[in-house]
Amino acid sequence: MQRHLLRRLFSSSSPFAPQKRARSGLAAVSEAVESAAVLPNMPPFGYSPPPYDGPRAAEILRKRSEFLSPSMFYLYKKPLNIVDGKMQYLYDEDGRRYLDAFGGIATVCCGHCHPEVIEAIINQTKRLQHSTILYLNNAIADFAEALAGKMPGDLKVVFFTNSGTEANELAMMIARLYTGCHDIISLRNAYHGNAAGTMGATAQCNWKFNVVQSGVHHALNPDQYRGVFGSDGEKYAKDVEEIINYGTSGNVAGFISEAIQGVGGILELAPGYLPAVYKTIKKAGGLCIADEVQAGFARTGSHFWGFEAHGVVPDIVTMAKGIGNGIPIGAVVTTPEIAQVLTRRSYFNTFGGNPVCTAGAHAVLKVIEKEKLQENALIVGSYLKNRLGALQEKHEIIGDVRGRGLMLGVEFVTDRQQKTPAKAEIVHVMEQMKDMGVLVGKGGFHGNVFRITPPLCFTKEDADFLTDVMDIALSKL
Incomplete structure (x- = not known):
């Protein structure tokens, strides 16, 4: 019996297999048998x-x-x-x-070192690694088209970045330029990135220190487990109204939120919250930004994007991490009308949307669909x-x-x-x-x-x- 249990303990299917045991003798055998019996x-x-x-x-x-x-x-x-x-x-x-x-x-969406993703990266690297700003390349255009095809409504213009932090920074800048307003509303307990602007929008996460940014307001978190209103999303949404009425000039540039807060503890926003808030933001002339860096790309199962479970369509969607399965790539997707605002500035991203990253990310999208x-x-x-x-x-x-x-x-x-x-x-x-x-x-x-x-x-x-x-x-x- 002991021999069978020890063989199981050190078999290839056991996580203990490669470990060397420091103890020896009867005590070590007894300990090993006890562990094998329950592991x-x-x-x-x-x-x-x-x-x-x-x-x-x-x-x-x-x-x-x-x-x-x-x-x-x-x-x-x-x-x-x-x-x-x-x-x-x-x-x-x-x-x-x-x-x-x-x-x-x-980072990883469809599995570590997926062979089809690796193959796409290697093949593109052998041909061309970087050419995105001044010349044409099919890799970036093909992936942008495929990504836009996964979006609802008129969300069809894609800006590529290197990370989720960059994507959220760009989204907030677009909202401010488009509306001509500076005020951004985010949620307490949110996480949106590691640059100055996104850290300002990241409020009260347990391991983040606060970087104060002018014009950033933090709304009551619609936490269904610890929140004061339980699962009543519309009651939490009234806090956004109060921020606009008493904390701003009555107008707002945008509202940014995750559908499920990742770093904040996998908190799914209370039902009814996003529809009510989006209505309030629209009334105040602002844009709604959906941070899909963690909840996007089929992770929630019921929908491809986290915001879809709430029955809303944002004005801007940001994404990263799973989009490239470990490759440094992020994206901002918005409407043609809103995208026009960046033509007033000379906006570009040196490495965002380079052929290697977009080829790899396109392969990820294909794997998600192919392998269901x-x-x-x-x-x-x-x-x-x-x-x-x-x-x-x-x-x-x-x-x-x-x-x-x-x-x-x-x-x-x-x-x-x-x-x-x-x-x-x-x-x-x-x-x-x-x-x-x-x-x-x-x-x-x-x-x-x-x-x-x-x-x-x-x-x-x-x-x-x-x-x-x-x-x-x-x-x-």
């Missing part, structure tokens, strides 16, 4: 990374501490040295496999949310399970009535899950929410493994 099997996967002979984690951490920005942070007490990736899995320096349940929102990843996000995401809901019934520490498709959040509290944030507990559970082979993200104003946003190729077997591992980690608290 779920990671789903089989037909890929083995090539051997890694580069610098080890300790050496990289030393160089990082000495030469990189002190503002950079990393997950886990002992940060992982990730050296390889394939679809929904990552591999560390020892060849150990991890289920990536977070990388989808960071939106449908998969809906099916697997619904299955995973139900399983997480079952964990909530079992473990008192889970206060809320929320989100849509493969953009899910699990909020941890020490008291369900008081909703006291379980800050220390979530860190412990996160470490335990990493040790068992599952990587998740963390966010929310209090830093007590698991952000589960895997690549869209995630399977039901992956969902089972994730929830089984989380169940074990929670049981050990």
